[in-house]
Amino acid sequence: MQISRLLLALTFALSLGQSAHADEPAQATFAAAEASMLSEYGSAAEQLVDQALEYLGVRYRFGGTSPDTGLDCSGLVLNVFRNAIGLDLPRTASEMAKLGDKIGRQELKPGDLVFFNTMRRTFSHVGIYLGDGKFVHAPSRGGKVRIETISDGYWSKRFNGARRLVDGATEASQSPLTALR
Structure with missing residues (x-):
């Protein structure tokens, strides 16, 4: 179990x-x-996507964990997971990359975490996959939480992998949370 x-x-x-x-x-x-x-x-994945979209336009702030003062990439993700499904995640993208089930790019479903190498080290950036090739993230200084296309050249070249922390199924026989490994 x-x-x-x-x-x-x-x-x-x-x-x-x-x-x-x-x-x-x-x-x-x-x-x-x-x-x-x-x-x-309802579906945990739907809740994650809905919650993530509520942060669109929030300004980026390095180390930020509050939408009132600004969010960095992992601050966005931890706020979304906490507020949508009550799951507290670690503070950094690299720590988040150790959780859940490892999945391939072709297996992505809404609510999955997507990781990128944006600082010359693996898992230095994280976002939440929305579906249809799009993800939401807090980009960088001077930016705001926004939606990007994962297949765009910049993001495609830097894609490190993805993890699934929730099961999008809504049947009562399945749990909305997968095992955190």
């Missing part, structure tokens, strides 16, 4: 006063909690 799913099940089981050893009631409680969470959030 995935760690995030296990923690969620345990939390709900304990909140209802059930023993952690009572496997069947905990599983039933977990299934109900997961179905409720999915209906509340």
Whole structure:
């Protein structure tokens, strides 16, 4: 069982006063909690995309983690994941690149993290894939959060890879979060 799913099940089981050893009631409680969470959030990927688009136009600020004062690339991503699905991510792009499932460019789905080498080191820049070949990111000094095309020459040459942290499925039998490895 995935760690995030296990923690969620345990939390709900304990909140209802059930023993952690009572496997069947905990599983039933977990299934109900997961179905409720999915209906509340809809697709986690959709929530991430919607949340990311709310930051369009926010100014870039190196080290920025607040939309009020400005965001850098990882500050944007951590705000989106926290506000959309309640997942706290590490602070830097290189740390984020160690999470989730590694995926290829042709496998990209909305909500995936896309990484680029923009400072002569791998995973020095991160954005959120929106679908249709587009991603949102906080670019650089003097810039604002904006949408780019991943196949544009600059971004295509610097693409380092992608990670999937959420499952876009909305069926109650699937968790919206993949295992964080």
